[in-house]
Amino acid sequence: MxxxxxxxxxxxxxxxxxxxxxxxxxxxxxxxxxxxxxxxxxxxxxxxxxxxxxxxxxxxxxxxxxxxxxxxxxxxxxxxxxxxxxxxxxxxxxxxxxxxxxxxxTRRLAIAPIADNNEIGLRSTWQHPSFGGRFLPNAPSIGPKGFDASWSLSSLATGAQTQLQSSSTSLDTLEVRLVDPVDVYTQADRASKYGILFVVLTFVAFVLFELIKRLPIHPLQYLLVGLALAIFFLLLLSLSE
Known part of the structure; x- marks a missing residue:
């Protein structure tokens, strides 16, 4: 919650x-x-x-x-x-x-392949994995039911053993991240990036209306419209959550 x-x-x-x-x-x-x-x-x-x-x-x-x-x-x-x-x-x-x-x-799982021969398999129902780290899986299978990935790594292909025995602060790892491709935060970020476009188009429409109809619009009305648009984008993330 x-x-x-x-x-x-x-x-x-x-x-x-x-x-x-x-x-x-x-x-x-x-x-x-x-x-x-x-x-x-x-x-x-x-x-x-x-x-x-x-x-x-x-x-x-x-x-x-x-x-x-x-x-x-x-x-x-x-x-x-x-x-x-x-x-x-x-x-x-x-x-x-x-x-x-x-x-x-949460979010990511990383494994350090420190054996001479490493055979690693991961299977999940998550549909949007992101593979990273130093090694990519061998022909991963990704579909509506999830993903299935495997790695076959030799100590010749990784320096994890040497890094483990030394004072290195990091190890070569293989990594899987659980990615939500279009979540509420991505949508809010996209909407905010287009926010200036909506603001400009709204004021352009007001100016055209004023010129075509020859009806003067009070500056206070422009201010109220601008504040309404600004407040909308400020509240967009909190309301969407």
Whole structure:
């Protein structure tokens, strides 16, 4: 409820990730800490309910905070099992990750493709999407029933991984905006741009009437007409809302 309308969405997301087995180089002077999974979310207030996370088929509890990403973004994270060898850094688990969550937002959704291979699909009933960011979808389908778009991105095509590991303040993202092509504000803006035309034509009509009929019009009448036109365009937006 309210005067100002904003497009909102509820994103029902399913995430699947697989990590290749990787052994860190053993260094006697370095001890690896507790491994964890982290996901950055610009505004965690949009999370609906509790996300469901499974790692290698085992359900894990999620905690607030973005873990290693805390300096960059808000978010959530989950602790993995300790390393089998704190020096060599061999992971016990975390090779397969499945997660389901619901995220509410307004106007736009942006995703940073930080994996080596990213397969992303979005489907919605909104009929007027606007695709932006650094990457456009592959042959999106847009129709009266909504849109269906997919991205297939390699780490070779994006610098998101490097940006994530550096101190860069922004990441390469793909983006979808929910656009209302002709809303009340667009109509009011268009009408206001033509306002001067209506004002000029009205006064031209008054002058022609005065010249043709040879009936003098009092300046006060011109003033009242001008004020009426000005007030109309001033009230146009508030009345339309």
């Amino acid at each position: 309210g005067l100002y309308r904003v497009q909102v969405y509820s994103w029902k997301a399913t995430l699947h990730a697989e990590y290749d087995p990787f052994d860190y180089a053993a260094e006697p002077t370095r001890v690896y800490g507790q491994p964890h999974l982290a996901m950055g979310i610009s505004d965690v207030r949009g999370l609906v309910g509790t996300p469901h996370l499974q790692v290698d088929g085992r359900t894990l509890a999620l905690e607030s905070g973005a873990g290693a990403l805390a300096d960059r973004s808000a978010g959530i994270h989950a602790q993995l099992n300790p390393l089998t060898d704190p020096v060599a850094g061999r992971l016990r688990d975390g090779n397969k990750v499945d997660m389901q969550f619901v995220l509410d937002g």
